Amino acid sequence: MKYKLVRISKFSGNEASIYTLLTENEQGEFQESLFDIFINENKTLFLSEIKNIFSRLKTIGNDTGARESFFRTNEGVPGDGVCALCDSPNNKLRLYCIRYGTELIIIGGGGPKNVRALQDDKKLEKENYFLRWLSSKITECRQNGDLSFSNDFMDFEGDLIIENYEE
């Protein structure tokens, strides 16, 4: 399966770029994004939390940048940048991201967290482990020169197709 890195224009601004991945359908076309899938999965039960996430992402992109303190860090393996966007303590919805400094984040999927450890929830575990895989894949692509950051670290440049994910 292939994925394509795209920049979400509604959230991105002068302080940070917000990326997500388009997924490939059976016809080999890139269609629905991981973030759209996340919204569709949760909008019925958690619409107000989704709206909070929207406002937070817009503020990150346009006003504050992706400050480390706005994220729950260390949600992946050491150094891979996998984290979750903080929301109000009473809110349940987790959105997993990969953070590259204050200038760029990739948002993936997530879901409501009702367990202490994410490994106790199959859905969250799947979303989290996908981003761990993505982070390692991006590192690999950067090392072999297929993908790089722009000079201002706000964007990815190069081959934006990420492939060979196996569940």
Place this chain on the structure above:
Amino acid sequence: MKNKAEEYSSSLIEEIFESISPKEENRIKFKMLLSAKIEDAMKAKGWNKTKLLEATGQKNASVATKWFSGTHNFTFDTLFDIQEALGIKLLNTTEATEEVVVKYHVVVQSSSALYKHDNLRKEQKSKKSHSQIHSFNTSMIIAEA
């Protein structure tokens, strides 16, 4: 030439965006900016979280993480303690006033120069004192400047 990422949006993203009220969006933005201001002020002072907690009389070490998360609902007392400790303004009780600075170029002529304006003085057709004429003449010059 390296490929750049394409800009993306969807009808779903647009739809959710339109349903968010500006007030709600601003509330979240303000919370995040407040957190960022406190964190920046702490770093500018060369303090870490422990030092800030000491200075604000907090005992729970995890509270600073909540303050900086951009989601915390601060109480008045907490904000007051933080602004006193960091020496910044988080609460402003005075009415915002707009300061307008208007600069005039004022030329005050000497009394001997004033007498040269005989024609002007004749137009006054008044028996104003010397000092009164002086002030009139000055105001005319201000208006011209």
